[in-house]
Amino acid sequence: MTDVIDCDVHCAPESYDALFPYLSDYWRQYITEAGIRLNGVAHAYPRGVVAPAPPSYEALAEHVPDLAILNCVTGFETHRNPYFAAAVASAINDWVRDEFLARDSRLRASVVVSTISTDDAVSEIERVGEDPRFVQVLLPVRSDLPWGHKNNHAMFAAARDAGLQIGLHAWGRAGKAPTPSGFTTTYLEDYLGNQPIAQAQVLSFVSEGVFERFPDLRVVVSECGFAWLAPLLWRFDKDWKGVWREVPWVKRRPSEYVHEHFLFTTAPAHLSGDPAAIDQVLEMLDGPGILVYASDYPHDHGDGLPALMDRLSEEQRHELMSGTAAKLYRMTG
């Protein structure tokens, strides 16, 4: 039996040199001439306070539990050139496969795709998605169009055909203001800004009818919290009752789609210090079944997880630590 499935572990190439074997002469020259460097996605994970993601299997090995899903967010930051974004996404997937997946059978990974061109994302899903070690498509919560938008549906069709789920992860779109009033001025705001943006994405998947078109699709939201979910759904259901005619393809209450199709990782678990309030949050969420464990290694989000685990039964803990994820990704140890 699998005891622990870690649904969000990071890895990242230290520099483009690591990706050069997987890039054409054209892109190697482009990177070299333009002096493009990887900076560890520094605005999202400032090096002074956040440990860098492991650049090699050796650096990661001791942090792998029974099973772990690797998310490489390096590709979130690849500029606005759609051709470059597609080339880098492919290179990252090849690098993850050769450097990590090939070396440890406990590892799985997300397919990195271009977040600029749906066509390129579809091609990449078709190229690597048949490999069963890739279990989901990785998308940043920050986007030019909300992910549920019809322009993205071809990508979801490709994911479905390849047996992949969707992983929605914090950050993305450097250089684009993350709020309606422009840029944030402190790291705290930028960090917490992922949570409201994830909320907007939840709305989008439901209101655009994604789950009516793709009834088997699941979305795992990582590094964006979850305590906000129940109050969001109370308002979503209420508003839908008022204006459902605008979205006639939404045939059931929004909260029903969310409970069937979304999962949220436990990092960060930003919760009350009062255990009774944690119990209330769990009841509002209709139990912990919507949560899956993630260490988010190497990132630190405080000590919310132990407080959450204290409130769960033995069986609930098992489901959260591995059972739910095993069913989702059809994985066994």
Add this chain to the structure above:
Amino acid sequence: MSHVETSSGVDVRGVRPVELVDCDVHAQATEAMLAKYLSARARRMLERYGRRTPRVTEWYPRARNAGMRVDAWPGKPGQIWGSDPETMRAQLLDEFGIDYAVLEVLSGQDCYDDPDFAAEWNSAVNDWQLDEWLGFDSRLRGTIAVPHEYPELAVAEIERRAGDERFVAVLLPASAAEPLGARKYWPIYEAATGNGRPVAFHTGGYVDHRGAGYPSFYLDYHVGNGIVMQTQLTNMVSGGMFEAVPGLRVVLTECGVAWAAALIWSLDAAWELMREDHPRLQRRPSEYIRDHVWFTTQPIEEPDDPQHLVWAIEQAGLGDRLLFATDYPHWDFDSPKQALPRALEAPLRRAILCENALELYGLPSERPV
């Protein structure tokens, strides 16, 4: 003097205790109604070029009754929803026995105009409130519309109106050209506080994308108003404005209430990790919110189990911070008779329906009949 009630709740002095305060009512002016207060130059600009502000209803059409209560159309020449005091008095004040209603006129909210025009336009909103509303019914209170993108002009408008106690707050939008905690806006907050007024931030204003890109539907856009306010409250706390303006009181209007606890927990947790980045903050984020932030109720979240809403209010410590609001004449009007769940016990219900607002706005707890 002792309080001697008659059977109708009116005591022998001809006053009655205040029981219901509505903290978000939309009087709505047409351009023609405001144009008469403008200078000839500004009026000519308006006639020739119009406003520079694209109305958000043009790109997120309200998917129900054009966003209004269908019965609120006055049916009088030149009048629109919310523009006719008599219709509002009948449908809101008299219908529900509202003791005080706080008007929030949104005409100046999404102001991308030239500074001089913006100043005149907002001043016109305030003149119109005075002429058409505040003198029309003693139950009405106003909020000071200001050209918020030009703080020195906004401060002048606050000073101009502050002598009239019927203006109980300064009105700003929930989204502006900069985050609401930005130092640019602090002079407005100082002027409001110095004149004893809270600042009410009302959903709307500058409508840009929200980090996830533009939603396709009014449904997402409207639910998203609560999400936007989470972002703004984070910015207000993080940027230090509550340290800079110690007496500042802010009212988050029409953005929901039930999300507050989750945001407070996130803010406190993140602050523990990042205190070094916030040397201006002397206390935990939750303490600033506790001391400085009020919420209006409409559109109140409606969980299947009403007890969950009570929990959400308790978790965030909002019992003395919630202000009842109907949002008349908009389609998602919350009725004073039905909106608050029965699970709310009587003292909390009383606090939300009237006591919290009386204290915040300094309104008398009795009024003449």
